[in-house]
Each structure stands twice: as C-alpha cells, then as structure tokens.
Amino acid sequence: MSDQILMPKATAVWLVDNTSLTFEQIADFCGLHRLEVRGIADGEVARDIRGADPIANGQLNREELDKAGADPAYRMVAQVSRHAALLKPVKKAPHYTPVSRRQDRPDAIKWFVTHHPEVTDAQIARLLGTTKSTIESVRTRAHWNSANIKAVDPVTLGLTTQIDLDALVRKAADKKAKDDARKGIVAPDGATLKSAAEADVEPEVETDEEVAGHVDLKNVFQDRDDDDGDED
Numbered sequence: 001m002s003d004q005i006l007m008p009k010a011t012a013v014w015l016v017d018n019t020s021l022t023f024e025q026i027a028d029f030c031g032l033h034r035l036e037v038r039g040i041a042d043g044e045v046a047r048d049i050r051g052a053d054p055i056a057n058g059q060l061n062r063e064e065l066d067k068a069g070a071d072p073a074y075r076m077v078a079q080v081s082r083h084a085a086l087l088k089p090v091k092k093a094p095h096y097t098p099v100s101r102r103q104d105r106p107d108a109i110k111w112f113v114t115h116h117p118e119v120t121d122a123q124i125a126r127l128l129g130t131t132k133s134t135i136e137s138v139r140t141r142a143h144w145n146s147a148n149i150k151a152v153d154p155v156t157l158g159l160t161t162q163i164d165l166d167a168l169v170r171k172a173a174d175k176k177a178k179d180d181a182r183k184g185i186v187a188p189d190g191a192t193l194k195s196a197a198e199a200d201v202e203p204e205v206e207t208d209e210e211v212a213g214h215v216d217l218k219n220v221f222q223d224r225d226d227d228d229g230d231e232d
Contacts, residue, residue, distance in 0.1 A: 005030055005059060005078055007052045009040070014051030016041045019065065022072050029060075029076045054078075105130050106145065108154035109138045115151065119172040127160055127168055 005011055008030040015026045016037065023037040030037070039045030054060035064076045105128050112124050113135075121132045137143040154160050 005054075006057065008032055009046045010049050010052035011054050011059070012037055012040055013046055013049050014053050017051055018053075019069060021068055025068050025072065025075065029054075029078065104152070104157040104159065106134070106138050106143060106149045107152040108157055108159050109135050110149050111151040111153055113139050113151075116169055116172065118176040119168060123168055123172060127164065128154060 009032070012026050012030040012032055015021055015029070019026075023034045023041070026032070027034045027037045036045055055062060055065065059078050060076060061079060068074045068076045108128055109124060109130065112119050121135045124130070124135055125132055134143070138146070138149060143149060155162050155165055
C-alpha cells in the first residue's frame with residue numbers, strides 16, 4: 001500500500017501525533033515497518049519531518065479513521081489522492097528515431113564531438129537515441145563508416161528540434177562552467193597582449209639597400225643646406 005501514499009513518513013508522524021492507532025495500523029497504512037513507526041513515536045526516527053494530514057491531502061477519509069480507532073484489528077484503506085497525479089514524476093518516453101534517419105546519427109554525433117565537446121555521451125545518447133559505444137566509435141574513428149562521416153547539425157538532419165538542442169547545449173555549458181569554477185579554472189575575458197619575449201618577435205633589420213637609400217637622402221638634404229648658405 002506504500003505506493004498509494006504520498007509522503008509515508010510524514011503521514012506516519014501525523015498519525016502518531018494525532019491518533020490513538022496502533023503501530024501496526026499506522027505501519028500497514030503507510031507501508032512502513034512496525035519498528036520504524038515505533039521509532040517515530042519514540043523520537044528516534046523522522047525527528048525533523050513535519051507531519052502531513054492524510055485527511056487534508058485526500059488520502060484518507062474520516063470514516064476510515066474512526067473505524068480504525070474503534071477496532072485495532074481494522075486496516076484502513078487509502079483513497080486515491082487528488083494530488084497523486086500531479087506529484088507523480090512523469091518519465092519521458094524514449095527518443096524514437098525513424099528508420100530513414102538512423103543512418104544520419106553518426107553525422108550528428110560527429111557534430112557534437114567536434115563543436116560541443118562539453119556535452120556528455122549520456123546526453124548525446126538520450127537526444128539522438130543512440131548508444132555510448134557508437135559515440136565512442138565515432139570519436140575514435142573506429143566506426144565502420146568513419147571515412148564517410150561528416151559533422152552535420154542534428155536539427156538539419158531532422159533528429160531533434162532547435163529548442164531541445166539549445167536547451168541541451170546550455171545545460172552542458174552551465175555544468176562545465178560550474179565544474180571549472182570548482183576547480184579554479186577561470187576563462188579569460190578576451191584576448192590578452194603578449195610581451196615581446198612571449199610573442200618571440202625578432203626586431204626588424206634594415207637591408208643594405210635601405211641603408212644606402214637613407215644615406216643618399218641625407219646627402220641630398222646636406223647639399224641643399226650648403227647651397228642656401230652660399231646664397232646668403
């Protein structure tokens with residue numbers, strides 16, 4: 001019956017605190033062991049858990065509780081909670097790739113490996129409906145068709161939507177940023193200037209022709225100055 005009860009420990013805490021039901025009745029209703037319910041009553045278990053009223057959240061009606069209170073052998077029957085459908089996790093259906101598109105998956109894998117190495121193999125496998133071994137074979141060029149594999153955007157291939165792709169890349173980038181921050185790796189804000197030693201730039205050396213040209217120009221200006229002096 002525990003699969004029908006939301007927050008079984010919190011419900012057990014409320015029943016222990018607000019009713020005179022036996023440990024066996026509470027344990028059976030909440031799907032717990034009798035000793036665990038005894039531990040709740042003794043304050044050794046679930047001390048920090050706030051009690052949840054099963055009547056208020058629609059898992060138990062007052063008539064059932066009254067019957068159980070009058071007869072220790074009675075076992076309460078839980079109602080289907082009106083909140084159960086909302087709180088129950090919805091498992092996403094496995095990604096299905098049409099047969100006509102399955103041959104394009106290696107190209108999409110190559111695109112991820114080339115352009116978005118921060119995306120994990122597990123994320124690629126879920127998005128494209130492929131396997132980690134296939135991804136690894138594409139990455140290491142061990143795939144049987146490796147010579148013909150090209151990096152192609154999975155949206156262009158029709159294997160996913162742009163929204164899902166953007167969400168995946170953003171999620172992977174955020175995770176990488178957090179991991180880098182945890183490791184103390186800080187990405188530079190922009191291009192940085194290098195010193196001459198770092199850049200390994202050799203000083204420019206003038207050729208003999210360039211030196212001769214400078215000497216000729218110097219002589220021309222000197223002759224002009226001498227002529228001006230003679231005229232004065």
